[in-house]
Amino acid sequence: MNILLCCSAGMSTSLLVTKMEKAAKEKGVDATIWAVSSTEVHEELKKADVLLLGPQVRYMLSDMEKATKEVGIPVAVIDSMAYGLCKGEDVLGQALNLMKR
Amino acid sequence: MMNFIERKIMPAAAKIGNQRHLLAIRDALIGMLAITMIGSFAVLINNLGGAIPGYDKLMISLFGKTYKTLGGDIWWGTFAFMTVFLVVGIAYKLAKSYGDDGFEAMLVALASYFVLVPQTAKIEGVKDGVWGLLGVSYTNSTALFTGIVVSIIATEIFVRLAKVKYLVIRLPEGVPPAVSRSFARLFPGMITIFLIGLIGLLFRHATGGEYFNDWLNKVLVTPLTGAADSLGFAVLITTIIQFFWALGLHGSNIVAGITGPLLTNLGNANIDLFAKGVTDLDQYHILAGPFLDVYVNLGGSGATIGLLIGLLIASKKRKQMVALGMPPALFQINEPVIFGMPIVLNPIWIIPFVITPAIMTVTAYLATAWGWVYPVVANVPWVTPPIIGGYLATGGHISGAIMAAVNFAICIVAYFPFVMIQERMDQKKLNEVLKEQQENTVNIS
Numbered sequence: 221m222n223i224l225l226c227c228s229a230g231m232s233t234s235l236l237v238t239k240m241e242k243a244a245k246e247k248g249v250d251a252t253i254w255a256v257s258s259t260e261v262h263e264e265l266k267k268a269d270v271l272l273l274g275p276q277v278r279y280m281l282s283d284m285e286k287a288t289k290e291v292g293i294p295v296a297v298i299d300s301m302a303y304g305l306c307k308g309e310d311v312l313g314q315a316l317n318l319m320k321r
Numbered sequence: 322m323m324n325f326i327e328r329k330i331m332p333a334a335a336k337i338g339n340q341r342h343l344l345a346i347r348d349a350l351i352g353m354l355a356i357t358m359i360g361s362f363a364v365l366i367n368n369l370g371g372a373i374p375g376y377d378k379l380m381i382s383l384f385g386k387t388y389k390t391l392g393g394d395i396w397w398g399t400f401a402f403m404t405v406f407l408v409v410g411i412a413y414k415l416a417k418s419y420g421d422d423g424f425e426a427m428l429v430a431l432a433s434y435f436v437l438v439p440q441t442a443k444i445e446g447v448k449d450g451v452w453g454l455l456g457v458s459y460t461n462s463t464a465l466f467t468g469i470v471v472s473i474i475a476t477e478i479f480v481r482l483a484k485v486k487y488l489v490i491r492l493p494e495g496v497p498p499a500v501s502r503s504f505a506r507l508f509p510g511m512i513t514i515f516l517i518g519l520i521g522l523l524f525r526h527a528t529g530g531e532y533f534n535d536w537l538n539k540v541l542v543t544p545l546t547g548a549a550d551s552l553g554f555a556v557l558i559t560t561i562i563q564f565f566w567a568l569g570l571h572g573s574n575i576v577a578g579i580t581g582p583l584l585t586n587l588g589n590a591n592i593d594l595f596a597k598g599v600t601d602l603d604q605y606h607i608l609a610g611p612f613l614d615v616y617v618n619l620g621g622s623g624a625t626i627g628l629l630i631g632l633l634i635a636s637k638k639r640k641q642m643v644a645l646g647m648p649p650a651l652f653q654i655n656e657p658v659i660f661g662m663p664i665v666l667n668p669i670w671i672i673p674f675v676i677t678p679a680i681m682t683v684t685a686y687l688a689t690a691w692g693w694v695y696p697v698v699a700n701v702p703w704v705t706p707p708i709i710g711g712y713l714a715t716g717g718h719i720s721g722a723i724m725a726a727v728n729f730a731i732c733i734v735a736y737f738p739f740v741m742i743q744e745r746m747d748q749k750k751l752n753e754v755l756k757e758q759q760e761n762t763v764n765i766s
Contacts, residue, residue, distance in 0.1 A: 228574040231704075232656035235649060258574070259348045275660055276571035279334040300569060304660025306645060 223315045224264055225255040225298075226284075227274030236298075239308025240315075249312070265291050270315050275300035294318040326568055334570050341418050342473055343578020349410030350581045354702075356406055357585075360399030361700035364596045365716055367392035371600070372695070372717040396596050402460045403589060404468035408434045411472040419480045425506040426479050433475035433517040434468060437533045459534055462589035465582060466542045467534040475513055482509035542586075549583045550606045552686050559617060559682045563675040566622050569665035573622060584610060588700065595698035595716060605696035607689045614653065614703045615710035615721070616685035616728050621655025623674045624681060626707060627732030629658065631740035638747060652704040669739055669746075677735040681728040694724040 223240070227233040233255035244251040256264050258277050261284070265271065271288055273280060278297040288295040296318055302310040337343065367389045370377035380388045412430030416423040442454035458464060482488055488508040492501040524533055548554060558580055565572030573580075588610020599605075620626025629646050632639045639662075646658040664670040688694040695718035701710050708725045715721030 227656070228571045232649065232654050235654075235657070259344070259351070274656070275569050275665075276566075276656060277338075277574070279331055279338050279570055279575070282335060283339055300660040300663060300665060304657050304663055306657060306661075 221249075221251050221319065222267055222269045223251055223253045223312075224261070224268035224271045225253065225274070226258060226261045226271065226277065226280075227255065228277055229257050231255075232276075233274050236303065236306055236308060236311060239306050240312045241308070243309040243312045247309075247312070249316070251312070262287060265293070269293055270319050271295040272311065272315055272318075273297045275303055294321065330568060330570075334565060334575050337578070338571075338575040340578060342415065345411050345415035345418060345473075346469060347574075347577045347581050348414045349407055350577075350585060352410050352414075353403075353406050356399045357403075357589075357700050358702070360396055361592055363392040363395035363399070364592050365699045365713070367396075368595055368598065368698075369717045371598070372715075372719075393596075400461060400589060400592060400596070401457050403462045404434075404460050404464040405431065407465060408468045408472040411469060412476045415473065415476045416480055421480050421483060425503070425510055426476050429479050429506075429510045429513050430472045430475040432514050434471045436514060436518045437467075437471060437521045439532050461593065462586055463538065464534050465586050465589070466545075467537050469582060470537065471517070471533075475517055478516060479509055479513045482512055485509070488512070546583065546586055546590075546606075550587055550608045552683065552690075555608045555613075555682050555686050556679050559613065559678045560675065563623055563678055566659060567665065567671045567674055569660065569663075573618075584608065584612070588612075588697065591696055591698045592700070602692055602696060605698070607686055607696060609697045610699075611701050611703065611710065611714050612685070612697045613682070615697065615701065615705070615707075615714045616725055617678050617681045618653060618703070619681075619707040619725065619729055619732060620650035621653050621658070622678070623655065623659070623664070624677050624728070624732035624735075625655045625658045625664070625674070626650045626729070627677065627734075627736040628662075628664075628670070628673070628740070630733050631736045635737070635740050636744055651706050653707070653710075654704070669743055673736045673739050677732050680735065681731055684731065685724055685728060688724055688727075694718075694720040697721075 225233045225237060237253050237255050240253050241251070244253070254264075258280060261271070265287060268291075270293055271284060273284060273295065275297055281295070281297055284295050296314065298311055299314065301307075302314070370380070408431055409427050413423040413427045416426035438455065438459045440455075441450040441452045442456050443450040444454075483506060490504045490507060492504055521533060524536070525531065528536060558576065561576060562572030565575055587606040587608060591605050591609045594604055617624065620629065625646070629643050629650055633643050633647075636643075642658070642661055645661060646655065649655065649657060659665060662670055664674050685694070689696055695715040697714045698716040699714050701713045705713065707729055708722050711725030712719065712722035
């Protein structure tokens with residue numbers, strides 16, 4: 221599965237990506253996870269199965285809801301505590317839950 | 322409180338942060354990063370002699386007397402044509418945001434821009450000037466705002482016309498797609514350039530021969546940059562950015578469409594002065610280019626490196642936060658701290674988080690204004706570690722590093738009382754819990 225993360229510059233979120241990849245490996249989940257900036261996100265959507273937004277760009281949510289609807293994937297804002305403390309497992313769980321629905 | 326933010330502030334942030342034209346400007350500026358960086362480094366390398374004694378001698382002995390030629394050429398190719406890149410970049414990004422592929426829009430916008438530029442350059446001693454020469458002030462950052470306005474207007478006209486059915490020529494099937502596509506954009510592009518030309522002509526008639534760029538600089542840009550390069554504005558934007566961040570929103574990103582062009586314009590003017598070797602510091606701007614990054618946002622927005630150091634010294638419980646937050650903070654990234662502490666909507670942390678950057682803006686601004694610190698004359702990436710950023714941005718002047726170090730100390734001192742308050746509150750809570758547990762065990766026994 222392909223998990224796309226988005227924050228302003230794609231930098232702070234890339235910290236989280238490493239943690240999530242680790243969590244996925246431990247759980248035995250086969251996942252491709254990558255982070256992009258808010259300006260690239262539109263072009264990357266097609267490759268993703270789920271989109272997670274960093275809490276600092278949650279003002280993009282309503283726009284992203286429209287965009288993700290077109291490609292038919294779920295979107296949500298990452299829980300801000302999990303984001304700040306880089307809890308890769310929690311965020312991975314959030315992504316998996318979203319896709320189940 | 323939460324409800325108020327979701328209902329009132331979030332839509333406002335979305336409106337500014339997602340505004341099509343501001344986004345296009347911001348993205349175009351970001352896309353030009355390679356150009357502004359190499360140009361800035363070239364200027365820096367050529368002019369370090371002003372800050373480091375013996376530098377010129379060393380460079381001459383290494384590369385010969387003409388060691389500045391290459392740097393000069395790079396400056397010319399980058400900073401002298403800044404507006405051209407911006408026109409192209411904005412048109413492309415803006416057209417894309419309308420679902421257009423942006424290629425023709427980019428070319429049409431550039432042509433539209435040049436249509437509005439005078440063909441005759443005034444030259445001293447030559448009556449009426451010389452035809453066929455283009456003044457550099459129409460391509461460098463002096464014309465940045467004209468470029469923004471023209472690019473937006475031209476692209477808006479173009480994408481609208483491109484959607485009008487009867488303006489689009491359809492070629493029979495079998496014609497290569499590339500050919501039929503450029504034919505599809507034929508009339509919209511022609512009409513856009515024609516209309517811009519017509520507007521320029523009418524404008525010159527109305528103003529008695531004045532060109533759009535000169536007029537805009539006189540009525541808008543000079544007063545605007547004057548107002549932007551002031552202590553009041555510097556504190557205002559720092560505070561607005563911190564206010565958004567305190568709510569957990571990316572403040573600098575939200576206002577980048579507005580602050581980006583203003584600070585870029587002021588910064589580029591400084592780089593140009595520095596490249597010319599101007600030593601009169603009064604001519605330089607203060608709130609220029611990466612000023613806020615190198616003096617205020619130490620360790621990220623809100624100067625949270627001060628908080629991390631406070632925690633490192635005085636906190637028992639939050640060592641993990643320091644371990645997690647410090648490495649990215651050295652590169653001015655602090656989302657772990659902002660969301661991990663969390664600072665967002667925390668009544669204690671918000672106070673120093675908003676006030677400290679304002680204080681640091683004032684100290685750095687005044688120190689530069691009084692000539693104690695050399696102005697910001699180079700671009701550095703925002704991820705440049707604190708203090709090093711101050712040194713590089715001032716063209717290798719030690720005063721820049723000292724200024725950043727002083728502000729570094731200020732942010733530690735400013736956060737420290739709040740770290741102590743938090744620690745005391747934690748201790749109190751812990752005591753209460755312990756007491757309760759004790760009472761419970763007593764009751765049971």
